[in-house]
Amino acid sequence: MFADLIIINASNIATCAGNQQGAGIIEQGYIAVKDGRILEAAAGSPSQEMINSSTQVIDATGKTVTPGLVDAHTHLVHGGSREKELPLKLKGVPYLEILKMGGGILSSVRNTRGASKEQLKEKAIKSLNQMLMHGTTTVEAKSGYGLDFDTEVKCLEAAKELNIEHPVDIVSTYMGAHAIPEEFKGNTQGYMDFMFEKVMPYVADNKLAEFLDVFCEHGVFSPEESRVIMQKAKQLGFKLKIHADEIVPLQGAELASEMGAVSADHLLAASDQGIEAMAMARVTAVTLPGTSFYLMLGKYAQARKMIDAGVRVAIATDYNPGTSPTESLQTIMSFACFGMKLTPEEIIKGMTLNAAYALDRQMEVGSIEKGKKADLVIFDAPNVDYIVYHYGINHVDTVIKNGKVVVKNRQIV
Ligand code: NIG
Ligand code: FE
Numbered sequence: 001m002f003a004d005l006i007i008i009n010a011s012n013i014a015t016c017a018g019n020q021q022g023a024g025i026i027e028q029g030y031i032a033v034k035d036g037r038i039l040e041a042a043a044g045s046p047s048q049e050m051i052n053s054s055t056q057v058i059d060a061t062g063k064t065v066t067p068g069l070v071d072a073h074t075h076l077v078h079g080g081s082r083e084k085e086l087p088l089k090l091k092g093v094p095y096l097e098i099l100k101m102g103g104g105i106l107s108s109v110r111n112t113r114g115a116s117k118e119q120l121k122e123k124a125i126k127s128l129n130q131m132l133m134h135g136t137t138t139v140e141a142k143s144g145y146g147l148d149f150d151t152e153v154k155c156l157e158a159a160k161e162l163n164i165e166h167p168v169d170i171v172s173t174y175m176g177a178h179a180i181p182e183e184f185k186g187n188t189q190g191y192m193d194f195m196f197e198k199v200m201p202y203v204a205d206n207k208l209a210e211f212l213d214v215f216c217e218h219g220v221f222s223p224e225e226s227r228v229i230m231q232k233a234k235q236l237g238f239k240l241k242i243h244a245d246e247i248v249p250l251q252g253a254e255l256a257s258e259m260g261a262v263s264a265d266h267l268l269a270a271s272d273q274g275i276e277a278m279a280m281a282r283v284t285a286v287t288l289p290g291t292s293f294y295l296m297l298g299k300y301a302q303a304r305k306m307i308d309a310g311v312r313v314a315i316a317t318d319y320n321p322g323t324s325p326t327e328s329l330q331t332i333m334s335f336a337c338f339g340m341k342l343t344p345e346e347i348i349k350g351m352t353l354n355a356a357y358a359l360d361r362q363m364e365v366g367s368i369e370k371g372k373k374a375d376l377v378i379f380d381a382p383n384v385d386y387i388v389y390h391y392g393i394n395h396v397d398t399v400i401k402n403g404k405v406v407v408k409n410r411q412i413v
Pocket of ligand 2: 073074318
């Protein structure tokens with residue numbers, strides 16, 4: 001069978017296939033693509049029967065190919081930015097204190113409410129372009145900077161339209177439970193009832209989000225409140241995610257396991273029992289080391305302990321205007337390596353197949369295996385270790401999405 005596209009002479013191919021933590025490296029190999037899907041990946045050279053005059057051949061001599069990166073945790077759609085909070089941060093005012101003062105998330109809520117859908121999309125497109133140029137081909141996008149009905153729907157509709165209009169695939173999450181909006185200050189129950197009666201049924205009926213996420217945190221939603229929100233979400237058919245044990249240990253990992261969440265995210269303060277529970281319940285841990293860095297917490301999620309306990313560990317950007325304003329998973333690789341002490345192969349796996357598990361997309365993307373989407377990144381690096389080791393720059397040379405070249409010579413085509 002002729003291939004539509006073949007990458008030849010790749011120095012390393014990180015297939016990321018299989019359940020072991022390593023990246024399944026093939027040395028000196030090729031990848032054949034047909035009809036937007038992976039046809040074959042192997043060492044050596046493709047047989048001549050695979051190539052005809054219409055086959056696009058890309059020579060990857062000296063380069064490394066990975067699956068398209070999957071960013072399993074972002075707050076993509078929002079208005080404004082928060083660089084004005086930097087002096088407060090540098091003075092040591094804690095994150096939850098800034099939020100209590102009406103800043104933080106609530107300041108982004110005001111900016112998001114004040115923006116039109118078109119303005120939000122324009123800003124999000126800039127981010128999606130950056131993501132794509134840095135190798136991300138699938139991204140999760142949470143709402144949660146609107147909180148009221150109109151703005152939450154506006155943000156989710158923006159993400160839904162962008163999924164069609166932009167090459168990056170977007171998986172949507174409703175996160176009304178991100179903060180208590182000012183109009184419900186002191187009335188968390190009232191806000192929960194509003195979500196249950198007005199927002200969640202509408203989002204579910206109109207298929208505006210596949211997942212629901214809750215910020216289970218001291219001063220935001222308690223574990224008891226988070227449990228009720230998750231139960232309600234389950235009844236409406238949402239899959240579950242949770243911002244768990246980010247700052248204060250609240251047994252969020254245990255709650256995620258009890259509720260059968262697809263992922264639990266952050267987990268800096270997760271307990272040993274919580275880690276055990278996640279392994280048993282097969283909840284994917286989404287670690288966000290860029291957020292640890294940016295909040296200056298001096299502490300990272302215990303990714304090594306999680307891996308040793310048998311938890312599947314993914315790594316994401318947490319791209320958002322407050323605690324991790326970066327679109328680049330390559331930047332996050334540095335923090336995963338030097339902060340969480342993961343190996344480059346574990347990191348690549350955490351940003352591909354393990355991240356796909358966190359989005360329930362493990363059958364479609366995340367590894368270079370026959371039949372999966374041909375989402376591929378060619379890095380100008382001789383091996384996976386080099387990508388992580390040589391930090392702070394963009395190593396992406398070419399990105400292929402659904403079998404088509406979308407980034408070439410580091411530029412979007
Ligand atoms: O994942 N922790 C809660 N939510 C975001 C931050 C949101 C913000 O500060 O704007 C997070 O870190
Ligand atoms: Fe987050």
